[in-house]
Amino acid sequence: xxxxxxxxxxxxxxxxxxxxxxxxxxxxxxxxxxxxxxxxxxxxxxxxxxxxxxxxxxxxxxxxxxxxxxxxxxxxxxxxxxxxxxxxxxxxxxxxxxxx
Numbered sequence: 001x002x003x004x005x006x007x008x009x010x011x012x013x014x015x016x017x018x019x020x021x022x023x024x025x026x027x028x029x030x031x032x033x034x035x036x037x038x039x040x041x042x043x044x045x046x047x048x049x050x051x052x053x054x055x056x057x058x059x060x061x062x063x064x065x066x067x068x069x070x071x072x073x074x075x076x077x078x079x080x081x082x083x084x085x086x087x088x089x090x091x092x093x094x095x096x097x098x099x100x
Contacts, residue, residue, distance in 0.1 A: 035050065036049065036051060040080050044078045044079070069084060069086075069087075070082050
């Protein structure tokens with residue numbers, strides 16, 4: 001397959017525009033739903049379950065509210081962690097994002 005100089009120039013220009021976008025990690029909403037349960041089992045696997053209301057009282061026993069401003073992440077060891085405290089820089093960028 002033969003590429004013309006014009007085709008190569010267009011591809012190079014598009015690559016220059018997309019490279020900075022790849023370096024910046026965009027925040028995306030984490031959509032949790034009120035009628036769903038989310039589990040992290042003892043083997044480190046995650047599951048979601050459709051929930052009912054017949055035993056909601058039992059579910060709330062021993063449950064704790066997650067404070068606003070909490071960051072959840074998986075460590076290098078595969079363990080789920082949570083961290084309360086600032087995770088955004090003053091300019092709104094993610095404090096623990098990829099190295100530039």
